[in-house]
Amino acid sequence: MTDAIWLVIALPLAGAVFLHFFGRRLGEPLAGIIGTLSVAASFAVGFAAALPFIVEEGAHGETVMLWEWMPAIGANLEIAWDSLAAVMTLIITGVGTLIHVFSIGYMHGDERFARFFTYLNLFIASMLTLVLGGNFAMVFMGWELVGLCSYLLISFWYTKPSAAAAGKKAFIVNRIGDFGFMIGLMLVFTNFGTLAFDGVFERVPEILDEGTATAIGLLFLVGAAGKSAQIPLYVWLPDAMEGPTPVSALIHAATMVTAGVYLVARTAPIFEAGPNAGLVVAIVGALTALWAASIAIAQSDIKKVLAYSTVSQLGYMFIAVGLGGYIAGIFHLMTHAFFKALLFLGSGSVIHGMHDEQDMNKMGGLLKKMPVTGITMGVATLAIAGIPPLAGFWSKDEILGVAFEYGGVGIVLWVIGLVTALITAFYMTRQWFMVFTGEPRWDKGVEPHESPRSMTVPLVVLAVLTVGAGFLNTPFRLTLEHFLEPSFELVKVAHPPEGWGMFALLAAISVGAGFAGMAMAGFVYSRPREIWERFQQGFGRLWEAWAAAYRVDDIYGATLVTPGRKLSERLAFTFDAGGIDGLVNGVGRAVRSVGTRTRVLQTGLVRNYGVGFVAGLLAVVIWLVVAGGGV
């Protein structure tokens, strides 16, 4: 099955190409069904190809070469199929299939229905290119292509200026990260002479000194921070919520944004050689987790809450992979994919049912109207809050355990993680209560209704996964760990502290934090609106700062965008047009003015010229006679 692994990418790509040319003719819902089937088929192929890793513990991956691309730098189109790639593939295609199904219902009636599935399929193909690439160039290709799809999908409703601007912002901010990634790649090539994974990772210890490895790691971090929305490049993700909600679920929660985590895990040997880079990754992750969580507290847009929550959860994963807990990071990546996709799809269902209303202040009491959505979202809220035995508990706990075990700075990170867990539990519970309980605060004419079957079924499936996925990797049975181990045999993977006692203690603390957050939110937001509004006002300016996301966008605008544009204008209109071109035209003018002065000599009269001619002639003759020593 490994030989046919290219099908995993080819199927969704073929779906995209097919839908691009024939989608409009197929119409609704056939285009959506074809798009879904191509991803589902890709999932099936991926699953079949992953079987060897499941059956035979410790099975090694292999690299399948497709064709030469840029042989001069060791970059060919090749697929590295190992257990890490398999996990990612299954997450992407699995969650992708569910979201495709959901989209058939959600995008119902959109005039560009087929185009939406074209882009979604293209995205799946790109994301798979990213995780399956057998060399850095191919990963970079996937990296950029998912950026493109993200751009296309965020600005899918391009007639809305804010959507178009958000798409552009996402792409450009990502590009800033890519700049770092690219320089990292240059360093890799300069040191190894190739970009192929095969030629790099095994030779890391013999070739890289610690300084270079740290440099490469930090540059990769820049790239990862762009793609995974970490400080300081996270600003694009909240804006990306302008896209249709399934896009937010698929790209901006479950898959694309985790590419940074995947990158760090994939390049683990380099981070191992430069551990300080890893530590920086973890610190960035922790700061982002706390920072974004605090912003999420005060958001009133249902999707913005989830967006900042995603940023925060990605920070968690960064903590894990930064400290060497690659498997913990990937584990959280997986569980997060399930429950965050569920949350986004649930919010999509709410928005759909509320006629495109996104303001939570105008919701309330929806549980009765939308029971499936409400219950499944409730499950996801519990999961993200880290309540056992749901998936979020196991993965989050493992990350906190890794941080605790690291010691030193790790303890600080662990505390930050705990605080974040508490805040997360708070704002997620707040969201659930604001949306689903209390008095209805709907606008006039809005009649909430439960979404169609095509939307609720994926919710239920995801809810089941949210409940069950955690058991893939519990301290009792480390299935995922053993599955992934062959992919990380070059490095030493960090683990939570050994022993049941420590496990129980740490789990108790984190669960306590989760419960505390939920209790606080539940206490406030289960009561009438006036009470929680007074509660919010109690925070004063702090709440305003959170609600305004610390005005980071304005700060970037004032310090980077506006001066940048000024510089550009200065260069274009003053320096280039006036300076350089002015210099050129100045030379032209100088020549012309010399000409104007000397033109009086040109009388146009033959005899005047003749005088000059004869004078010259005589001068030559005299010179010949005098200096030439005779004729």
Added chain:
Amino acid sequence: MIEVTAGWYLSLAAVLFSIGLLGILVRRNALIMFMCVELMLNAVNLTFVAAGRALGNLEGQVAVFFVLVVAAAEVVVGLAIIVAIFRRRESASVDELASLRG
């Protein structure tokens, strides 16, 4: 006994040439200027013949032959131009032909 050397002929040619040259500068009539040019050409021919004799070969005379032919061609075209200009300007004065004034 004064012998006539090639230098004599060359001197004569120089004088004729100079006269032609000055004529071009002082006369305004295109026809006369043309005649002055012919004068200069002939002065040169004389030097060819004299030099050819002094050097003892015929090439000088052959050169004269070619100069004659070219001069003839030049006169033909030049006179045609003068006639054409005269038709348009009713004058043969070169001073009126100043279109090239800068």
Added chain:
Amino acid sequence: MVELVIFVLVGSAAIGGALSVVFAKNPVYAAMGLLGTLFSLGVFYVVNLGHLIAAVQVIVYAGAVLTLFLFVIMMIGVDRVEDTSEPLRFQRQLVIGLAAIMVVTVGALVFGGEFAWVPLSVAGPIPNGTVENIAGIMFTDWLLPFEVTALLLTIGAAGAIALAYYAPGAPEESE
């Protein structure tokens, strides 16, 4: 001795003719002066054994070229006596200055003995420019230039016709 006499007499005639070309008010006189000079040179050619070119000089210049000149003079009008005033500023002064320098220069060359280095007939027998001798060289070593001058003459004739052909209604200027 004979040559000296011829040189003085004919040379004076040549210079006189040349001066009359420059100073004659009537173009016809100028043409006549030119004719005198041309004939004088023809004599010098004979003295220097250029028989063929002497003949050609008389036939082509006196016969063809001067006739053409006279023809054009007649066409333009003999009666137009040229205005001898000089309209160009400084022109006459400049020319006089140049003429003075020229006189000095030529004088220095002539009387300074600069031309004396070339004695006549030192290089053996004086080449005899008979038709036979000239043709011998002309149609062997100089064949290509000869043919090219033929082409030049043809082009010149065609050009003259093109220039002189004047169609009254034709557009005078085109792009």
Added chain:
Amino acid sequence: MGDTMLTALILVPVVAAVIVMLLPANRKELALPVGFGLSFIPLAIAGYLFFHFETGVAGYQYTQKAVWYEAWGISWNLGVDGISLGLVALSVILVPIALAASTNITDRTKEFVVFTLLLEAGLIGSFLALDLFLFFVFFEAVLVPMYFIIGIWGSERRIYAALKFFIFTAFGSAFLLASIVALSVLHNQQFGAPSFDLRDLMSLDLSLSQSRWLFAGFGIAFAIKVPVFPLHTWLPDAHVQAPTAGSVLLAGVMLKLGTYGLLRFNLNLFPQAAVDAVPIIATLAVIGIIYGAIVAIVQPDLKKLVAYSSVSHLGFIVLGTAALTSAGFQGAVIQNVNHGLTTGALFLLVGMIYERRHTKQIADFGGLAKVMPIFAGLFLFTAFASIGLPGLNGFVGEFLVLIGSYSSIPGFAAVAAFGVILAAIYLLWAYERVFTGVPDKPENQKLVDLTPREIGLMVPLVVLMIVLGLYPKILLDRTAASTEALLDRVEQATTYEVPEPGRLADVFAGITEGDE
């Protein structure tokens, strides 16, 4: 057959031009179709050449040499290798497209077609000439048709633009000619006979100062053509004023004369001077990359924006040339072709919208994606190819250049990589302003989408962008041997050593060989 192929490739467009010229004057509507049809003959010849080109061979192929003027050692000396092959292919592909894009030219159509075909002959000749004198003749011959194409069929300020273009280039040519003649004279001194043959001149023994001065002479001419900052100001003017076909050929092929000349002549003839000049060239290239991109951001005119983006993109090619590494050279060569395709396509697209709206000002548009979805899609596709999206052609060249130059000139490469961000900014911002939002201007609401002809123009370019993006092997296989040979030449003639992998370039880490 083999050895006259290249001559045929040059002469066929000339003959085609004569045929078009001889068409009856009252049937001027025939000129464009006939010229278009005839321009397929060079395409076919070049196609045969391309696919029968022997890969893995470094030397010139299909060579032909006939004495032209023996006393001066000038000959009709043609040959093609991996460096020129792609450019020849690019020329023959873009000319039919440029002609087919010119249906809006109704005034003096015949002359336009004739000039375009002559331009093609000149361009191909420049790329094929192995005799420096012959190269110069073609290099100059190209100016004339382009001068007229801009000057006659351009927009309002066409005369200014054409003159500026001409004077700039002619200024550089003066240095080029002087240097070429100097080389020939030196050859005469050293070998007793003048020669203009590139391969003869490569064996000259030049003193350092000689080679530096001559390098500068060649360099100025090519730098103006590229154009390298700060000699670039003719380019935006020329592009903005030129008709679509002119812009396509100017940006697509003509600018490549500069980058091609640097690779072919400056490196081969003056390796030591080239190695010494790397910091200067790389600095100018990087300034060009960043500066061109920054200036492009705020351009109000779509065509000017694309023109400045050319300044930026060509900076990458120059940087790859200055890198003096295998990947850098390959990147430069392939980027030559890529830039021709993408920028050519962008100019075509701008031309299409200009035909409809008679304006190129970005502010006059808005929301076009709604009324012209196909156009918007093609524009976005091309923009992403130009931005350097992996999977499309622009990436391959840019990436090879950046990766390749980092090992020898890391600082420059790192700064140049910043240009990649700027490219996204200026193109996507322009796209946002032109295409997204609601079409609120009444003139824009009535626009019609692309016609089948216009789509047909874009199809070959789009296909090539994808093919070269995913399967650049088709080109890289053919260039690899030639670029390796060029690198060997530089290495053997100088003290320069291509940096080995694993040993960082000296500038960056200060690691010397002794440490290993």
